[in-house]
Amino acid sequence: MKTLKEVKVGETATVVKLHGEGATKRRIMDMGITKGVELHVRKVAPLGDPMELNVRGYELSVRKVDAEMIEVL
C-alpha cells in the first residue's frame, strides 16, 4: 500500500482510499481530499514536516502522520 507520505516532492498522485476515522478523517475529507482526487506534492517544510499539497487548486499543509492515512496510487 502506497501512502501520500511516500509521494516525492513534485509528483502527483491519486487518492485511492482514506484510512483512519473520526475527526481527523472528516477534516481531511472536508478539505477536499476525497477518493479519486489528484494531489500534487508541492514541497516539504524546511524541518522535514509537514508537507504542502496542491489539491483542488489550492495549497494545503498536512502532517506526515496524517499523510500516512491517505492511500494513493
Next chain:
Amino acid sequence: MELKIALAGNPNCGKTTLFNDLTGSNQYVGNWPGVTVEKKEGKLKGHKDVIIQDLPGIYSLSPYTLEEVVARSYLVSEKPDAILNIIDGTNVERNLYLTTQLVELGLPVVMAVNMMDLVRKNGDKIDVAKLSAALGCEVVEISALKGEGGIAAAEKAMAAAQAKKAGELPHVFTGSVEHAIAHIEESISGKVPNNFLRWYAIKIFERDSKVMETLHLDAELKAHLEEHIADCEAELDDDAESIITNQRYAYINGVVDKAVKKKAAKHSLSTSDKIDRVVTNRVAALPIFAAVMFLVYYIAIGPLGTFLTDWTNDVLGTAWLVDIPRGWLEGVGCAGWLTGLICDGILAGVGAVLGFVPQMLVLFLMLSILEDVGYMARVAFIMDRIFRKFGLSGKSFIPMLISSGCGVPGVMASRTIENERDRRMTIMTTCFVPCGAKMPIIGLFAGALFGGSGLVAVSAYFIGVAAIILSGIILKKTKGFSGDPAPFVMELPQYHTPSAKNVFHATWERGWSFIKRAGTVIVASSMILWFLQGFGFTETGFGAVEDNNSSLLAAIGGAVCGIFAPLGFGNWQSTVATVTGLIAKENVVATFGVLFHIGDGVAEDDVALWGAIAQHYTMLSAYSFMVFNLLCAPCFAAMGAIKREMNSAKWTAAAIGYMCGLAYLVSLMIYQFGGLITGEVSFGLGTVAAVLVLAFFIYMLFRKNKYDDNRLTVSAVHAAKVVTR
C-alpha cells in the same frame, strides 16, 4: 421588521473585509454563549433594521470543530432570515463544499463570489448563471477589498429574506443515497421543523452524534434508519460520512467543470506560489523567517519604538497628563490629599500604561500586516515540526510572538488554534515569554547589579523559552492534556497585498483592548495602591503617613514576605513590588521607586534607584526575584484574558496556579544552587528542597507518557486492521 442576515464562508475568503465594509464602525464584538469563539455582529450601513451576523470562518458543518458546531447550531436554532455565503472566486471548488451544506438548511441563501478583481486579472471566467442554477440560490459578483458589490449583495440577501423563500434544493447525491435520505425524511417528518427536514435527514445518514443527541429518536426508529444507512454503505462500499463528502465533491466537480473556466494550467504556479517557492523554501525559509521577525522587532522595540515610548512617557504621560493637572489643582487650592490621589494615584498610573501604547500599536500594526498578507499561516507551516514536540502546534508560535509585546493579545491570539488541547497548552505557556512590560524590570536589575549587561535580557528570553518547552513536555504527559492527537490540516492561503483598512482595523481592535485595561483595572488598582502605601497606623492613630515604611502596604508585605525568604528576597519591598506587578508588570519599577523613597515617576535607568536596589539585593537574589516576576502569574489584564479564553474556572485556576508554582520552584533552585556556588547560602533545608524539586522536574520530563502509549497501541491495532484488509 428587523432582519437578521448571517455571513458565512470559509476562512480567508474575505469575510472580515466584507463584514467591515457592510457595517462600518457599527459593530459589536463578543463571544458565542458558552464557548470562546468570537461573535461579531453589526448593523448594515443605511439599514438600521438589518443585523449582519458574522459567523466564524468554517470549511464545513461537521460536528468536530468548535467553530463549525457554533455556526450550525446558530443557523439551526436561531434561524436567521437569510444566509449570505461568501465564496472565494479564485478557489471555487473547495468553497462550494460549504455552500452545498448551507443550501440544505432550507433558509434563503445568496452567494457572493468574492475576489472577482483577481479572477478577472487571472483571466478566469465564472458563469454566475450556471452556479446559481446548480446550487439553487442567487449569485452576485463582488470584490470586498475594492468595496465593489458588497452592499448590492447584502440588499439581494435582504430581498431573499423578505421573500422568505429558499431556493430549489439541488440533487447532490446519487440515486441510492437520495433514496435512503428520502426514507429518513419520511420517518422523521413531523419530528423536526419542516424546512430543516433534508438537513436533519442528511445528518442522520452521516450518523452525526451531535444531531442524534438532540433528536431523541426511539430505539426502534433508530434501528430502522440504521438499516437504510447500512444498506447504502454496503452498496457503495464506504462509510456513510465518506459517501456524503465524496458525493458532494463529485457534484461540485461537475458544477465547476461547467461554470468555471481557468486560464492557467492545472498545478501551474501562480504569483503566490512563486513567492512561496522562496519564502517556504527548504533552505531559505528559516533565514527569511528570522529576518522578518528581526525586522518586526527592530521597528517595534528598536529606535522608532523607543522614540515613541520615550515621547509618550516623558511628554504625554508625565508632563501633560500629570504635571499640568497638578498645576491647575494646586492653583485652585485643592486639598493636598485630593491632588495626590488624582495626580499620583490615578493619572500617574494611567500615564505609565499609556506610555506603552504607541510601541504596542506599532507591534500590532506589523503583526496585522503579516496576518493580512498571509505570512502567519507560513509561520505555522515552518514551525510546526518544532512545536509539535512540546505538545503545541505550529500555530502556537503566533500567540507567543505577540506575547513578547503583550500577553493580553497574545492569549487572545490563541483563538486561531482549532484544537482545544493545543489551545489550552498555548494559553498556559504563552505568558512565559517576557512581554514588553517585563522589560523595565529586566532593565532595572541589569542596570543596578549587572553593569547594564545585555546578557540579562538575553537570559530572560532564554528562560522564558525554556519554561515553555519544558512545560510543554511535562504537561503533555499529564491527564488533562491526554487524548487524540490533533490533525494539522491547514490551508496556506494565497498571498495578497494587505488592505490598509483591514490592517488598521485589526491594529485598533487589539490596541483598544489594551487601552481599555488602562482605563479600568489599572485606574482602580492604582487608587487602591496609592491608598495602601500612603496611609497607615502611627502613634497618632490611622492617617496619612509620611514614611511609607509604616504604611498599610508595608504591614501587609511584612506579614507574608517570609515565604519568599528561601528564594532570596524575603524583604517586604519585594513582596509589595510583586503584588503591584500583578496590576501591571511595569509597576514593579515604579513601586521600588516609591518604596525606596525615590519617587514614583522613576524609570528603570534611574541611577538613584539603581543604588537603592544594589543596597537591598545581591546579584543572585536580584536575578531570582527577576525570574520569579517573569514567570509567575501575569498581570490582572492577562489573567482576565486567560479566564476569557479558557472559559472555565478550573482551567484558569490551573493555568495561574501552574505559572506561580513553576516560578517559585525555578527561583528556589536558582537561589539555592547559585547560593551554594557563590557561598551566599549554606547547605540547609532550602538546599534539600531545591534538590527534591530538581529531581521532581527531571522525573516529570523523562517519565514515559502512558497516555501516548495507549495512542500507539490504538494506531497499531488500526495498522493491523489495514494490513489484513
